[in-house]
Amino acid sequence: MAALQGSTLDAINNNQSQLLDEWIVGLEANGATRNLKEQDLRQQTSGFLQLLLASLQDADATGAGSEELRRFLEKLSSSRAQLGHDSHQTAYFIFALKGPLFRLLQQQYKDQPGALAEQLLIISELLDSLGMHTVRTYQVTREAVIRRQQDELLELSTPVVKLWDGVLALPLIGTLDSQRSQTVMESLLQRIVDTGSEIAIIDITGVPTVDTLVAQHLLKTVTAIRLMGADCIISGVRPQIAQTIVHLGLDLSTITTKANLADALKLAIKRLDLGVDARG
CATH class of the missing domain: 1.10.490.130 (Globin-like)
Structure with missing residues (x-):
């Protein structure tokens, strides 16, 4: 130049x-x-x-x-x-x-x-x-x-809430993809460690659909929670989601599920009072 x-x-x-x-x-x-x-x-x-x-x-x-x-x-x-x-x-x-x-x-x-x-x-x-x-x-x-x-x-879309002594709840809203699933798992596991909680409730009322990928994410999260020495309940299983799970042939038999958060909380309190890992 x-x-x-x-x-x-x-x-x-x-x-x-x-x-x-x-x-x-x-x-x-x-x-x-x-x-x-x-x-x-x-x-x-x-x-x-x-x-x-x-x-x-x-x-x-x-x-x-x-x-x-x-x-x-x-x-x-x-x-x-x-x-x-x-x-x-x-x-x-x-x-x-x-x-x-x-x-x-x-x-x-x-x-x-x-x-x-x-x-x-x-x-x-x-x-x-x-x-x-x-x-x-x-x-x-x-x-x-x-x-x-x-x-x-x-982080804001995955708030972990303490519902009771020893009971945490994670209300999910929207699609659960791989990135969000990882954030959910890390956030929930950290709160379990911080609070010493024994039961975690994952509420999927706000999740529009549950397909094979979403179910896999949930299973991984439940497995991680159990490895931490805590138990997990999934609430918000609506009739449409239950039918979808059946049609897809997904096996969620190892996971305790409830129709709504209130029922899940009642079960969690019952388990804590009884001091056993009852499923019902």
């Missing part, structure tokens, strides 16, 4: 205030300043412009100045993702600078069309590269935010 001419760097350096003002106006006009304080925005744009000038000293844009510039953009795009900006708003932080820069260079090289085209191409390619780098970093951060939110939702 050809190098920028000294007059280009001088023009940018001598007109920083004008560039910043026009750049910020463009950002505000396109909604790219949402949730940002004016002071923070001014610091970010000013800091970027200083790093850009340092980077433009390198003809191939791979020097130390460029590396520092990319790290700056990685931090900025991560913060934008956490503020709820979309990828367009984040990338526009870079692309909004093109207009002010191009207008400045048009004035600088108004009598040199060949030099103008060359200088515009260099800057355009660099800003495009930085814009794509910003988007890639944004996507990585946004995906991490989404994964964290999904994990938090999974």
Whole structure:
């Protein structure tokens, strides 16, 4: 790539205030300043412009100045993702600078069309590269935010409730897939250890259907609970679910089931009072 001419760097350096003002106006006009304080925005744009000038000293844009510039953009795009900006708003932080820069260079090289085209191409390619780098970093951060939110939702959707001394209940709502099953098992087993409970009730009233996969998840959870020295009761077995289990040929004979949570709690209290592992 050809190098920028000294007059280009001088023009940018001598007109920083004008560039910043026009750049910020463009950002505000396109909604790219949402949730940002004016002071923070001014610091970010000013800091970027200083790093850009340092980077433009390198003809191939791979020097130390460029590396520092990319790290700056990685931090900025991560913060934008956490503020709820979309990828367009984040990338526009870079692309909004093109207009002010191009207008400045048009004035600088108004009598040199060949030099103008060359200088515009260099800057355009660099800003495009930085814009794509910003988007890639944004996507990585946004995906991490989404994964964290999904994990938090999974935890919230699997609350373990203490119903009685020695009795825990886990009401399930929605589909029980492999990931959620693992979360359910870990959460319930940990609560059994923390509380020293002897009986765990898994209520599937809110589970729309029970197929072979769901039944396997339940069986694994029950087995894990028993290995911890506790017993398990499954409640919320509706007529439709019972028929489905029969039609699928699923063997749940080793698991105590009840039609509703109230009946399961009564049985759990009875077992605790009797101090035996009765099934009924």
